[in-house]
Amino acid sequence: MAGEDDPADEQWVDDHAGPVVRPYAVTRGRARPVTGSFDLISLVTATRTNAVEEAGLGPEHVAIVALTQRMQSVAEVAARLDLPVGTVRVLLGDLVARDLVRVQEPREPAGANDESIYEAVINGLRAL
Amino acid sequence: MDYGHSERPAGARVLPTALKVLVAGGFGAGKTTLVGAVSESRPLRTEEVLTETGIGVDDLSGVERKNTTTVAMDFGRITISNDLVLYVFGTPGQDRFWFLWDELAVGALGAVVLADTRRLADCFPSIDYFEGRGTPFVVAVNCFEGARRFGLDEVRTALDLDPDVPLLLCDARQRESGRNVLITLLEHAMKTRDSRRRAAGGR
Ligand SMILES: Nc1nc2c(ncn2[C@@H]2O[C@H](COP(=O)(O)OP(=O)(O)OP(=O)(O)O)[C@@H](O)[C@H]2O)c(=O)[nH]1
Ligand SMILES: [Mg+2]
Numbered sequence: 001m002a003g004e005d006d007p008a009d010e011q012w013v014d015d016h017a018g019p020v021v022r023p024y025a026v027t028r029g030r031a032r033p034v035t036g037s038f039d040l041i042s043l044v045t046a047t048r049t050n051a052v053e054e055a056g057l058g059p060e061h062v063a064i065v066a067l068t069q070r071m072q073s074v075a076e077v078a079a080r081l082d083l084p085v086g087t088v089r090v091l092l093g094d095l096v097a098r099d100l101v102r103v104q105e106p107r108e109p110a111g112a113n114d115e116s117i118y119e120a121v122i123n124g125l126r127a128l
Numbered sequence: 129m130d131y132g133h134s135e136r137p138a139g140a141r142v143l144p145t146a147l148k149v150l151v152a153g154g155f156g157a158g159k160t161t162l163v164g165a166v167s168e169s170r171p172l173r174t175e176e177v178l179t180e181t182g183i184g185v186d187d188l189s190g191v192e193r194k195n196t197t198t199v200a201m202d203f204g205r206i207t208i209s210n211d212l213v214l215y216v217f218g219t220p221g222q223d224r225f226w227f228l229w230d231e232l233a234v235g236a237l238g239a240v241v242l243a244d245t246r247r248l249a250d251c252f253p254s255i256d257y258f259e260g261r262g263t264p265f266v267v268a269v270n271c272f273e274g275a276r277r278f279g280l281d282e283v284r285t286a287l288d289l290d291p292d293v294p295l296l297l298c299d300a301r302q303r304e305s306g307r308n309v310l311i312t313l314l315e316h317a318m319k320t321r322d323s324r325r326r327a328a329g330g331r
Contacts (some may be wrong), residue, residue, distance in 0.1 A: 039235070040174075041146040041215050073146055073215060073256030075203055079172035083199065087179050106146050106235055117212070118237075118318040121147060125311050128303075 012028055022091025026060050026087055036103060040075040040077060040085065043104040044068045051100050060091055149313060150232055152219040153242030154250020154256070158270040158300035159218040160202050164241060166216055166306040167204020175200050176228060199225050201232070216310070219254070229257060238264040238317035240309055242300065246275045249287055255287060258301040264317040265292040268309045 040125040044064070051065040053058060063081055072080070095101040144223075151159045164171045175198040175199040217232055219225075219239075241254045251267070258265040269283055278286075284295050294316050299305045 029166045034239045040232070041148050041213075041235075043144050043146050043213070045144075071144055073205070073213070075174045075201075075215065075217075076172060076205065078174040079203075080149075084177045104144050104146075106148075107143070115318070115322075117145065117147070118214055118259075118314055118321075121208055121214055121237075122311055122318075123204070123214070124214075124309055125314070128206070128307055 005080055016077075026058065026083065027090040030090050033088065033090050034097050036095045036096050037107050038074050038089040038092055038103065041073045041106050043071050043106075044077060045071045045102050045104075046100065047099055047102055048089075051095075056094065058100075061100075063097055064088075064091060064095060066102055140250075144213070146213045146215060148215040148217055148232075148236050149310065150195050150217050150219055150239040150263075151242065152229075152239055152253070152254035152265075153270075154244060154247055155221065157242040157244045157247075157250065159242055161239070162268075162300040162306050162309070163204045163216050163218045164269075165301055165303045166206060167205070168206055168312060171204050171218070173201040173202045174198050176231075178225075178228070187263075199228055201228070226257075232256075233261055233263055236263060238266070238313045238320075240313055241265055241267045242298075243267055243269045243283065244272060244275070244285070245269060245278050245283065246272065248283070251287070255289070258305055260288075264313070264320040266296065266298075266309065266313045266316055268296055269296040270300045271297055306311075 014016055037121065046065045046068040048065060049061050049069065053059060053062055060083065067077060067080055074085065074088060074092065077092070078085045081088065083091075092101065092103065096103055151160055151162050152284050160171055172183050175288050176200055176262075199220045201217055201220055203215055206214040206216065210215055217236075219229055219232060241251050241258065243251045255265070255267070267283075267287065267289060269278075269280070271277075279296070287295075289295060294312050296309065296312055298309050
């Protein structure tokens with residue numbers, strides 16, 4: 001079970017599944033965000049340099065604002081805070097409602113520019 | 129990097145774009161290793177909470193009593209430019225978690241199916257899955273030491289692969305090799321998309 005080890009540590013983990021014993025106190029029992037859907041690769045960027053704990057904002061909210069000073073995907077936020085994705089979606093909904101983060105949903109790669117996006121990725125990979 | 133050049137009005141903010149590709153394959157085929165090799169940092173891990181009915185739970189009060197599992201996915205990030213990021217997701221174990229695959233596959237540019245020649249049949253479910261969905265994919269044969277070397281033709285026949293599906297050898301531990309697999313995938317995905325557009329009567 002994650003959380004036994006150092007939670008801040010990015011780790012190699014190969015087990016696929018295990019029983020859930022996570023506390024849902026973080027979202028105060030809520031399973032759905034108040035707003036937004038939050039794809040795993042939706043990009044989250046903080047709109048402020050920091051947030052403070054106040055009514056309705058817990059330490060996890062504050063941690064997300066700190067973490068997303070650099071743009072991060074929903075999946076990255078979950079991994080780096082060692083929280084399940086569903087929990088992070090709820091927290092992000094709270095933050096969006098307060099205008100503390102901006103979320104860019106992934107664009108379907110079928111828009112007008114996608115040819116050049118494929119090329120950009122290929123060129124970017126070549127340059128790595 | 130130059131993309132979206134002509135259409136962008138001068139001074140307009142470029143919206144950041146995130147793209148994803150998947151890495152699938154049988155148990156122990158090297159998925160996590162490949163994700164780590166191509167990523168800019170060690171692979172990250174994230175968890176989804178599942179109930180027997182699927183992703184997400186409506187009411188989490190008493191969640192401990194419900195039959196839930198967490199599924200771990202590992203993934204990595206490749207920052208292409210300030211506003212373009214590629215995520216590489218390893219798919220969780222086959223069979224049990226198809227609904228999670230569905231969530232991952234939506235919007236994915238394509239997939240890498242890792243094949244281990246010692247257990248070639250293990251990647252059949254992945255191949256079937258991406259064929260069924262129409263997700264462009266390539267098959268990369270991960271070269272484990274001690275495994276008998278097969279010719280690519282033999283592997284293609286054994287997997288009954290379409291002639292237009294790229295098949296290549298790789299070493300999932302090597303960044304260079306993994307990167308090569310991704311480039312092959314992206315080129316294939318772009319070609320697939322172009323021919324589908326043409327077939328659909330687009331440009
Ligand atoms: N020799 C060799 N070993 C490899 C290669 N790729 C992976 N391995 C090793 O094979 C083992 C399994 O690799 P993983 O990357 O964990 O495989 P996986 O597909 O993520 O496994 P599961 O998530 O458990 O299905 C690890 O011990 C790796 O170090 C390779 O190209 N060559
Ligand atoms: Mg793995």
